[in-house]
Amino acid sequence: MATFLEKNSYGKHAINLSKITRHADYHEFRQITVDTQLEGDFESVYLQGDNRSVLTTDTQKNTVYALAKSHFTASVEEFALYLANYFVSHEAPVQQATVEITEHGWSRMQPKESLHPHAYISKGNEKHRTKVVYKETGTSIWSGISQLLILKTTDSAFEGFLRDRYTTLPEASDRILATECEVSWLWNATGIDFASLYVDIRNTLLETFAHHKSLSVQQTLYAMGEAVLEKFREVEEIELVMPNKHHIPFNLEQFGIQNNNEIFVATDQPYGYITGTVKRSPSL
Numbered sequence: 001m002a003t004f005l006e007k008n009s010y011g012k013h014a015i016n017l018s019k020i021t022r023h024a025d026y027h028e029f030r031q032i033t034v035d036t037q038l039e040g041d042f043e044s045v046y047l048q049g050d051n052r053s054v055l056t057t058d059t060q061k062n063t064v065y066a067l068a069k070s071h072f073t074a075s076v077e078e079f080a081l082y083l084a085n086y087f088v089s090h091e092a093p094v095q096q097a098t099v100e101i102t103e104h105g106w107s108r109m110q111p112k113e114s115l116h117p118h119a120y121i122s123k124g125n126e127k128h129r130t131k132v133v134y135k136e137t138g139t140s141i142w143s144g145i146s147q148l149l150i151l152k153t154t155d156s157a158f159e160g161f162l163r164d165r166y167t168t169l170p171e172a173s174d175r176i177l178a179t180e181c182e183v184s185w186l187w188n189a190t191g192i193d194f195a196s197l198y199v200d201i202r203n204t205l206l207e208t209f210a211h212h213k214s215l216s217v218q219q220t221l222y223a224m225g226e227a228v229l230e231k232f233r234e235v236e237e238i239e240l241v242m243p244n245k246h247h248i249p250f251n252l253e254q255f256g257i258q259n260n261n262e263i264f265v266a267t268d269q270p271y272g273y274i275t276g277t278v279k280r281s282p283s284l
Contacts, residue, residue, distance in 0.1 A: 008043070009098075012060040015036070019068055026115070027117060031106060034101050039094075039096040040053075055091050064083060074194075075130075078194060080130050080141075081139070088136065105123030125149065128198065145202060150179060151178035155212070155214060156172075157175065157215055176247040178247060183239070184238070185236075186238075197234060200232070201228055204228055204231055204232075217242050220242075221242050229278060236280060237279040239275070244271055244273075
């Protein structure tokens with residue numbers, strides 16, 4: 001039987017890195033997780049066990065830590081871009097490098113009037129993420145948000161949907177809309193202020209979610225993506241994943257109590273899973 005190696009890559013995942021930048025009057029603390037993945041002229045490694053072209057995954061890990069001292073000074077996008085460029089430009093067998101970084105948010109405590117100089121509190125489960133794919137013929141940069149848990153208590157309905165013999169779901173003209181968003185967007189520019197734009201895009205997503213009169217999760221998803229593309233020319237496309245975190249009205253009538261859309265059962269499983277990608281029209 002004839003076989004061939006169609007595609008290959010290897011790298012180091014879950015490189016956990018923390019950094020303190022000591023300013024004169026306060027400390028800056030940041031925590032990230034880095035994944036590296038390399039592609040290139042590695043067929044001999046797979047086919048003959050010839051390891052001479054292998055940049056070991058342990059070396060990749062060490063490179064991340066070593067470069068973080070001088071080059072992890074701004075956005076995670078800029079650090080990921082630097083790392084990916086470094087692997088391709090410094091190691092001859094490497095033709096493409098993919099670097100993904102997840103930032104775990106921390107903010108300085110403010111127990112009284114002013115921020116504490118070196119005590120921090122977690123920002124929760126929400127994460128800032130980026131993915132850079134670098135090769136000599138071109139580079140793609142993605143940014144995104146994961147585990148963004150958002151909810152609104154009204155301005156959400158779901159009515160007029162398809163029914164068949166197995167449909168039992170009642171229509172809802174006023175319901176809780178809750179989701180744990182996963183959002184990622186593709187930049188069409190480099191050399192921009194990634195950190196500032198990230199904050200602005202996040203705020204646009206939240207503002208659209210809050211004010212949109214939702215007829216379905218799908219409609220709200222599209223409205224959020226459309227708002228980002230309309231406001232930020234630096235974004236080429238945006239992907240959203242919005243699982244429906246159900247809050248189902250509890251039957252209080254069995255106890256002779258009226259439930260005026262006030263008491264709900266929060267359910268984890270099963271849940272609706274809604275996704276969509278919004279792109280610019282070619283003429284825009």
